[in-house]
Amino acid sequence: MxxxxxxxxxxxxxxxxxxxxxxxxxxxxxxxxxxxxxxxxxxxxxxxxxxxxxxxxxxxxxxxxxxxxxxxxxxxxxxxxxxxxxxxxxxxxxxxxxxxxxxxxxxxxxxxxxxxVEPVEPKAYTYIPMDYVEQHLSADNSFSQGLRRIFDPVLVQHLTEEYSLGCLDTGTYPDSVLFPSIDTQGRVHNIKVQHYGTAPTSPDFLKSDKRHCFWLGAQLAKQGLLPAGAQFDNDCLFGAHLLPRYPTAPVILVESPKNALVGACERPEFLWVATGNKGMLKRSVLSPLRGRIVMVYPDRDAIEEWEEKLRHMQDIAPFLISHLCEHVAPEDQFKYDVADFIISRHLV
Ligand SMILES: [Zn+2]
Incomplete structure (x- = not known):
C-alpha cells in the first residue's frame, strides 16, 4: 500500500x-x-x-x-x-x-x-461470499411470513429483496431468517440467524426465539465453507448497502434488524438501518451515515446511553433522537422498541 x-x-x-x-x-x-x-x-x-x-x-x-x-x-x-x-x-x-x-x-x-499518514495494513477479516446470500434469498423465512400477516405482502416481498433476507433450514427450524450485514461496498460482514413466531394470535408473534440466535460466519468456517480461524468484523450497519442506492433518502437508525424491517414496512419512505445491538453504536459503524439526515429510535433501555454517545458524534450527522419508546412503553416493558409500538398498532 x-x-x-x-x-x-x-x-x-x-x-x-x-x-x-x-x-x-x-x-x-x-x-x-x-x-x-x-x-x-x-x-x-x-x-x-x-x-x-x-x-x-x-x-x-x-x-x-x-x-x-x-x-x-x-x-x-x-x-x-x-x-x-x-x-x-x-x-x-x-x-x-x-x-x-x-x-x-x-x-x-x-x-x-x-x-x-503511515500506511496501515487492514486487519485480515473474512467476508462471507455474496453468492451465499444470493443462494439463500427467500421470503419463505419465518420473519417475512410474519410481516406478511400485518403488512402489504408486495411491500414485504420488496423489502425482503432490498435487505437480502434469506431462509435457512438450521435443523431446529426449517424457516430461520438470515439477516446479512452488507456494507456500502457490497461486502457481507456477517449474517445473523434468528427465528420468529408467525401467528398473529400468539404472544410470540414476531418475537424471536432467544435460544436460537447466532452469527453464521463462525459456523460456516466450522463447516469448512470458509477458512478455518476466519475473523469476522461485525462493524457494519444492517442496511448499509442501501445507502448508496438511495443517496437522498432520510435515514432512520434503530438497534435490531427486526426494527429496521418492521419500520420500513410501516414507513417505506425512510431508509431504515440497524446497529445490530446496543453496544454497536460506534463511530466506525456510523461513518457511512456522514452527511445524511438521521432520525434515531433507540430501544427504551438504550435511550440514555445512545443519547450520550451520539452527542459526541454530531460531526457525522445531526442525529435527531426520539424518546417515543420511553413515552409509549407499558411500564414493565423495559426493552420496548419501535417494532413493538408499530406491531401493537396493527394488532388492535
Ligand atoms: Zn472492566
Missing part, C-alpha cells in the same frame, strides 16, 4: 493524557465516589456496578483508570477509543475538543505538526 500525501494533526499525547479523568468520564456516564476514589462503569466489560476507578494525575501527565473487576488499566485516550469505537487519532481529536486544549486560543497546549 502506498503512503498518501494526506496530512494529519500530530498530537503531544502526554498533554491529552493529563486531562482530569473524572471530568472526561462524566461525558460518558455517571461517576460515583467511594471512599476517596471516583468510579464509573467499565467499558471493557459488561459492568453493572461502577468498577472502573479514575485517577487524576495532571502534574505527571499520567491520568489513568483501573478496573477492579476485569483488571484493565488504561489511559484517557484508550478510554475514549473504547467508548467511541474510534481510532487513536479520532480519540485525540475528541479529547482535544472536549477540553479545548488545542486550537488557536491561549490555552493551546499541544504542538501541531503534520506528518504523512
Amino acid at each position: 502506498q503512503a498518501t500525501n494526506q496530512h494529519i494533526l500530530h498530537y503531544d499525547t502526554t498533554s491529552l493524557n493529563a486531562v482530569p479523568f473524572t471530568t472526561l468520564a462524566e461525558h460518558y456516564g455517571s461517576v460515583v465516589k467511594r471512599g476517596s476514589t471516583q468510579f464509573t462503569l467499565c467499558p471493557w466489560h459488561d459492568d453493572k456496578h461502577p468498577s472502573l476507578a479514575l485517577y487524576d494525575d495532571a502534574p505527571h501527565q499520567r491520568s489513568h483508570c483501573h478496573c477492579y473487576a476485569c483488571g484493565k488499566t488504561a489511559s484517557p485516550i484508550d478510554f475514549v477509543m473504547q467508548h467511541e469505537g474510534c481510532t487513536f487519532q479520532q480519540a485525540c481529536d475528541i479529547i482535544g475538543r472536549l477540553f479545548g486544549i488545542y486550537g488557536d486560543g491561549p490555552a493551546a497546549l499541544l504542538h501541531r505538526k503534520t506528518k504523512p
Whole structure:
C-alpha cells in the first residue's frame, strides 16, 4: 500500500493524557465516589456496578483508570477509543475538543505538526461470499411470513429483496431468517440467524426465539465453507448497502434488524438501518451515515446511553433522537422498541 500525501494533526499525547479523568468520564456516564476514589462503569466489560476507578494525575501527565473487576488499566485516550469505537487519532481529536486544549486560543497546549499518514495494513477479516446470500434469498423465512400477516405482502416481498433476507433450514427450524450485514461496498460482514413466531394470535408473534440466535460466519468456517480461524468484523450497519442506492433518502437508525424491517414496512419512505445491538453504536459503524439526515429510535433501555454517545458524534450527522419508546412503553416493558409500538398498532 502506498503512503498518501494526506496530512494529519500530530498530537503531544502526554498533554491529552493529563486531562482530569473524572471530568472526561462524566461525558460518558455517571461517576460515583467511594471512599476517596471516583468510579464509573467499565467499558471493557459488561459492568453493572461502577468498577472502573479514575485517577487524576495532571502534574505527571499520567491520568489513568483501573478496573477492579476485569483488571484493565488504561489511559484517557484508550478510554475514549473504547467508548467511541474510534481510532487513536479520532480519540485525540475528541479529547482535544472536549477540553479545548488545542486550537488557536491561549490555552493551546499541544504542538501541531503534520506528518504523512503511515500506511496501515487492514486487519485480515473474512467476508462471507455474496453468492451465499444470493443462494439463500427467500421470503419463505419465518420473519417475512410474519410481516406478511400485518403488512402489504408486495411491500414485504420488496423489502425482503432490498435487505437480502434469506431462509435457512438450521435443523431446529426449517424457516430461520438470515439477516446479512452488507456494507456500502457490497461486502457481507456477517449474517445473523434468528427465528420468529408467525401467528398473529400468539404472544410470540414476531418475537424471536432467544435460544436460537447466532452469527453464521463462525459456523460456516466450522463447516469448512470458509477458512478455518476466519475473523469476522461485525462493524457494519444492517442496511448499509442501501445507502448508496438511495443517496437522498432520510435515514432512520434503530438497534435490531427486526426494527429496521418492521419500520420500513410501516414507513417505506425512510431508509431504515440497524446497529445490530446496543453496544454497536460506534463511530466506525456510523461513518457511512456522514452527511445524511438521521432520525434515531433507540430501544427504551438504550435511550440514555445512545443519547450520550451520539452527542459526541454530531460531526457525522445531526442525529435527531426520539424518546417515543420511553413515552409509549407499558411500564414493565423495559426493552420496548419501535417494532413493538408499530406491531401493537396493527394488532388492535
Ligand atoms: Zn472492566
